[in-house]
Amino acid sequence: MSLKINQAIKILKQHDLLVSSKVTDPDKVLTNISYNSQEDQTNGIFFCKGINFKPDYLKQALTSGAAIYVAEQQFDDQADHLIVTDASKALAVLSAEYFDHPEKDLFIIAFTGTKGKTTTAYFIYDILKEVYPKKVALFSTIDRIVGPKPADEFKSDLTTPESLDLFRDMRRSVDNGMTHLVMEVSSQAYKKNRVYNLTFDIGGFLNITPDHIGKNEHPTYADYLYCKKQLLVNSKVNIINRDTNDFETVYDAALQTSSADDIYLFGRDQSKDHLDFLLTSKEATLKDSLFTISAVSEKAEQLKVAGDYKLGLVGDFNEVNATAAVLATGLIKMPVKNIYDGLKGAHVPGRMEHIVSKDHGTIFIDYAHNYASMKALLGFLRKEYPESKIKVVVGSPGDKGISRRAGFSQVLTELADSAILTTDDPGFEDPADICRQIDEKIDHDKVSTKIVLDRQEAIKEMITNGQPGDIIVLAAKGDDPYQKTKGIDVPYPTDPVVAKSVLRDIEGE
Template sequence: MKNLEHLIRNANELNIRGSVYIPIKGFSLDSRSIGKEYCFVARKGAALDGHKFIHDAIDNGATSVLCETLPEELKESVTYIQTAQIGKTLALMLNEFYNYPSDKIKLIGITGTNGKTTTTTLLFNLFRQLGYKCGLISTIKYIIDQEVHESTHTTPDIINLYKLIAQMRDRSCSHIFMEVSSHAVEQERIKDLKFDIAVFTNITQDHLDYHKTFKNYIYAKKKFFDELKEESVALINTDDSNAKVMVQNTKAKVKTFGILNMADYKGKILENSFYGLQLKVNHREIHSSLVGDFNASNLVCVYAVASILGANEDEVLVHMSSLKSVEGRFDWYKNNNNSKIGIVDYAHTPDALEKILQTIQKLKQPQQSIITVIGCGGNRDKTKRPIMAHIAVSNSDKVIFTADNPRDEDPGEIIQEMEAGVDAILVQKYISLVDREQAIKTACLLSNSSDIILVAGKGHEKYQEIKGKKFPFDDMQKLKSFL
C-alpha cells in the first residue's frame, strides 16, 4: 500500500479534485474487480469507455479515479485525477507502486507476426536449464519460476503486466521472456517498462481488423523499438524486408540474426527432417528436435539472445539440443500402424500457413499426400480469409475448410469468404465441413497409408469459441483418435 501523493509525485499536468493524502491498495481497469481503497482507471477503449463505469467502481470501493474526462457528478469522498496522458500517468503510478519492477531483472520482449510464442518459450526453457530462475509471459501461459498461470492475452493489460513482473521479481526471477503484441504497444500496455533486449522476428499480414492497414500494423511494431533506451539492444531478423524499418529511429544498439542474409548471428541449415534440424550458427553446430526453416530462424534468434545476455556459448549449444517443440507449434504425431502423420499447428496467418505447408512439402516423400484442415477465426481480419484458402489449396493435395473460432460470426459465411479465394481450376481439391470434428475425421478417412494431415489454426487451444462461450476442443486429441 502506498499513498496517492507518492504515486503521482513525478507526474505532470494533472487536474486533481480531492485529497492526495489517501492510501492506494491496488489498481483496476474493471469496475467489477475493484477492491476497497483501489484506484479505478477509466479510459476509452476500442469496445468500451471506462468512464461509463466510474460510479460502479466507486460503489465497489474505489476511493480514487484516474480518468481522461471528469464525470459530471463528483463525490466528496473520492479523489479524481484527470490527465490527457492517461497511459503515461498510469505507467508512472504503477512504477512507483511496484518499485520499478523491470529495473532489477533482465526483461526480453519479442514481437513479430510469427515465432513469438516459440522463441519466448525456448528462451525460458533454455535459461531454466542454464540454472536461472525465470518468468514467462506468452500466448499459451504465464510462468513465475515453476508456478503456472493461465494466459488471458498474449500481453496482459498494463496493470496486470506490472503486477506480474513485480511478482516475478519478488520470486527472485533474474530473467523474464515475454511476447509483445502490436495491440500491447498501441494500447500502451508496456509503457515505461525497461527492456534489456527487444526482438523483431518478422511481420506479415495480420490484425488488419484492428490496425486497418498493413502500414499501421508495421508502425505499431516499430513503436516498440522507437521507445527503447540507449542501453537496450534491438535484435532484428535480416531475412524480413521490414527489419530495417523497425530500427530506423531507435536509440538502442542494433544487432542482427538471419538465415538467408548477412547478420551478426548467421545461421545455415545443414539438415532438415521430421526428426529435427542440424544448423550451423557462426560456425558452431547445433542439433535440435525442432522441425522446419521457420524453427531454424527461431533457434538462431534464441542463440543470439543467449549470447547477448552473456551466457556461456558452449553450455548454450549443449542445452539447445535438448529443447522440445512448443505445444501446438508443428506438433506432430505418427501412427506406427499405418504410418500416417498428423500435424497440429497454430498457423492462423497467411505467411505462417504458407511456411508450414512449404516445410511439409520439403520433408515429405513423393508418395505422400498432404491433406489440410483449415478455418479462419470470426471477428478478426476478413481480408486474409480468401488468401489463406488460396494458400491451403495451392500447397496441399486435398483441403477441408471448416470452423475455427467463429466467435459471433456464422461459420458457414466465414467458409464462403474463404472459398472465394480458390481458383476455378482448383475447386475439385477442397470440400467444406462446418463441424471441425467431422472435418478432422474426414481428413483421416480420406488419407492413405503414410499421408500427412495438417490441422491448422488453433494449435495449443483446448476450446472452440462460439457465441461468447468456449466449448472443449483439442485438435491433437481429435487427430490422434481418428488417425
C-alpha cells in the same frame, strides 16, 4: 502494494498526462488498483478505459469502494478523480509504481514478429532454464509462468497482457524468485499502451508481413509496422532478422535509441550488407533440424556462439527462431553447451507437434495462423515430402485478422491438395460466413475443399480418410484449450488431444 495519491499526481505530471484533478486527501494511501468494475475496489484507484467503457462501470466501482477514479473525461464531479490525456498510458505508469517497479529486478528479453515470436520465446525460455532453473518467467501467447510451482503456471488470454496485469505478474515473478523474464510483445501491446514506458534489456524483431489489419486492430499496414518497430526503440540491445520485409525502416527504428554496436543482424542471405550472423540449414528430419550459425563480422565473433546446432523441433523456418534465441542467450554470456542442450530439448506446445499413425498418414499440429506462417509450414512439408498429399484442417478467427482469410485462400491454393475449413475462435461472427469467405477465393481446380463447422468432426473426418503417406496438417489452433465464441471461452480439448483420440478409435492402442 500501495500508491499515494500525491505520488500518482506527480507521476502523471512527469509524463505530461494530467489535465486536472479533484482530490480530497492528497496523502491518502491507496491499497487497490483496477480497471475491472467487477473486482474488489475497496480503497482503490479505478481506471475508466477502453472504447467500450460505460459510466455504469464507474458507478459500480465507486459503490464497491473505489476511492478515486482516472479517466479522460469527468464522469462524476462529486467523486475524487484525476482527468488525463490518455487513460491507458496512465494505467501503465501508475501500475508500475503501484507494484513497486518489478521490471527493475528482472532481466527482460522481448521479441516481436508476425510469426515465430511464441516459438522464439519458448526456445529462449528452455535455454535459460539450463543455467537458471526455477528462475525464469515466461509471458507468451500460450502460457504465463510466474514461478516454479504448478500454481504459478496458467494459460494466457492475451499475447501481451494489459499493463496492470503485466506489472502484477512481474511482481509475482520477482516475489517468487524469478531473475529473468522472456516475453512476447504484440503490435497491440504498443497500439494500446500495454508496455508504455517499459524498457527491455534485449529486444528482437523476427519479421513482418501484412496481418492484424482490420477495424478492431490496425487500420493500415503502416500503423502495424509502426507499432511493431516500437519494441526496438524501447530496447537497450536489438536482434533483427536481416531478411525481414521493410528492413531499412526496422533498422532505422533500432538506431533511434541504440548504437550500431548494440544491434545484431542475422539471416540466410550472405550477400546482404551489415550481416553479423549467417544461418545455414544442414539437415531436417521428422524429429529435428540441424543448422549452422556462422559469425561473419568482428562483433559476431566476439559473441562466441558460432557453430552447429540441433533443434528438437522440425521445420527449417524454426531455425530462424532458434538463431534469434541463440543470439539472445549468447548476449547474456550463456555457455554454448547450455544453449545447445536447451535447443535440442526444446518443446513448444502446439508448434510442429507430429503424430505418426499406422495407416492414416503423418499428422502435424501447428499454430500457423496467417499467410506467412502457413506458407512457411506447408512449403517446408512440400519440400520434405514431395510425393505426399498435403491435407489441411484450418479456420480463421472472427472480429479480427480479416486479411488472414484471403491469405489462407492463397496459401491453400499454392501448396495444399485438399482442405477442410472449420471453426476457430469465431467471436461474434458466424463461423460459416468466415469459412465461405476463405473458400470463395480458393482455386478449386487445384484444391478440393469442404466446410465442416464442428472442429472435432473436421479433424476426425480428415484423419479417418487419410491414407498412408499423407501429410495431414491441423493448423491455426495448436494447443489452445478454448473456442472464443460470442464473448465466452468455450472449453475445447485442443487439436493434439482430438487427433490422438481419433487415432485411438480407428487404430487402437
